[in-house]
Amino acid sequence: MPITKPFFRTCRQLTDGSYQNSGQGRYVSAPQFAVAGPQYVRAFLLIQKDLLELFDYVEPADQNLNCYSYRIHELHMRTCIEVEAHCRAILTENSYVNLRRTADWWNVRDYRKLNPTHHLSSYEVRMPLWHGLQNVRKPFDAWATEGALLPWYQAYNEAKHDRHNNFPRSNFDTLISAVSGLVALLSAQFLTFDFQPSVFGTGYGAPDGGFETAIGGYFHVKFPTDWPPDDRYSFDWETLSSDPHPFQALTF
Numbered sequence: 001m002p003i004t005k006p007f008f009r010t011c012r013q014l015t016d017g018s019y020q021n022s023g024q025g026r027y028v029s030a031p032q033f034a035v036a037g038p039q040y041v042r043a044f045l046l047i048q049k050d051l052l053e054l055f056d057y058v059e060p061a062d063q064n065l066n067c068y069s070y071r072i073h074e075l076h077m078r079t080c081i082e083v084e085a086h087c088r089a090i091l092t093e094n095s096y097v098n099l100r101r102t103a104d105w106w107n108v109r110d111y112r113k114l115n116p117t118h119h120l121s122s123y124e125v126r127m128p129l130w131h132g133l134q135n136v137r138k139p140f141d142a143w144a145t146e147g148a149l150l151p152w153y154q155a156y157n158e159a160k161h162d163r164h165n166n167f168p169r170s171n172f173d174t175l176i177s178a179v180s181g182l183v184a185l186l187s188a189q190f191l192t193f194d195f196q197p198s199v200f201g202t203g204y205g206a207p208d209g210g211f212e213t214a215i216g217g218y219f220h221v222k223f224p225t226d227w228p229p230d231d232r233y234s235f236d237w238e239t240l241s242s243d244p245h246p247f248q249a250l251t252f
Contacts, residue, residue, distance in 0.1 A: 002234035005248045008093045009034045009189045010118060013227040015234045020191055024237050028190045032247055035093060038195040040086060041215060044186055047079055048216045051179055055129075058172055062132025065173035073159060073170040079178040080156040086185045087111040090118075094250040108153060113252050114188075115143040122224035123184035126211055127176070134173075139181035152177035183214050187221045 002015050006027045014024055027033060034040070054071060058064050088106060091114070098110055115121050120140035127135040142148040152174040159170035194215050207213055211220035240246045 001230055002232050004233075004235050005240065005243075005246060006033070006233055006235070007117070007250045008247050009090045010094075010250060011188060011191050012119075013223075013225065013232045015229065015232050017225070019223055024233075024235070025191050025193075027237050027241070027246070028193050029195070030241065030246065032245075034189060035089065037190060040082075040089070041186065041190065041195050043082055043085075044182055045216050047075065047082060047179065047182065048218055050075055051175075052218065060127060060130045060135075060176075062130075062134050065134060065176075066168070066171055068168050068171040072172055072175050073163070073167065076152075076156060076170045076175045076178055077160060079175065079182055080153060083153070083178065083182050083185060084111070086182070086189070087114060090114055090189065091252075094252070096250075096252050108150070112143050115140065117250050117252070118185075118188040119224040119226065120184055120188060122226055123187065124211070124222040125180035125183045125214070126207075126220040126222070128207075128218065128220055134176075137177050137180040139177050139184055150181070152181065180219070183216075183219045183221060186215045187223065190215060191223075192221075 003012070006012075011019060011025070011028060013019060014021065019025055028037075054075065058067055058069075058072070087110075088103065091106065091110060092103060094117075096110070096113070098106065121138070121142070121144040123138065123140065125137050125139060139152065140150065142150050155166075155169040155171075155174040156178065158166040163170075192212055192215055194217070207220040209222075211222045213219075214221040
């Protein structure tokens with residue numbers, strides 16, 4: 001049976017197969033939906049701004065995927081820290097409990113519980129300006145396989161704990177995948193809602209092939225279309241928005 005109340009910080013397909021037809025996606029902008037939603041978006045916009053500035057020096061191209069530097073390392077670290085912040089926020093606001101460790105000690109084993117609830121492994125993110133074939137990423141694709149690790153997140157941990165020996169692991173390739181992962185996480189919570197007017201509009205080309213312009217106006221995102229009918233949302237937001245408790249918590 002379809003879900004009649006949206007979960008906190010969780011967007012899903014509607015029963016008609018869309019995500020926000022007829023204004024039904026407006027629940028993501030409700031203040032009860034997410035604690036400090038605009039601040040999480042703002043943090044991403046700063047990362048995106050710094051990434052676009054990096055493109056002044058490193059051309060977004062297949063040939064540069066192995067390029068590494070302190071600037072790339074710094075941005076990779078910041079992005080993965082932000083990914084962790086989003087995962088923790090989703091788990092916390094949905095009352096997730098791990099009986100073996102407190103929230104201060106949650107790790108990637110806890111974070112990957114968000115794959116079945118948000119279908120992260122099904123998200124595709126595209127760079128609109130790129131030379132070559134590596135502009136489309138499925139950053140959480142590895143999570144579709146039990147026990148598989150995220151290469152870009154592993155690179156983050158290795159370069160964070162032993163930068164001297166693992167510095168080249170934090171490269172342009174893993175940075176792009178990490179930022180794509182952050183775009184996917186944002187989209188899985190807030191659809192394409194920026195909490196502000198679009199900065200870029202369609203100046204980088206209108207999305208096609210099933211992609212939409214992601215939060216921040218630069219990346220393109222393709223939302224999952226593999227939600228089973230019983231896991232989709234079915235509600236009239238105009239009516240539900242007057243409910244004192246229009247949202248519910250996920251069960252992990």
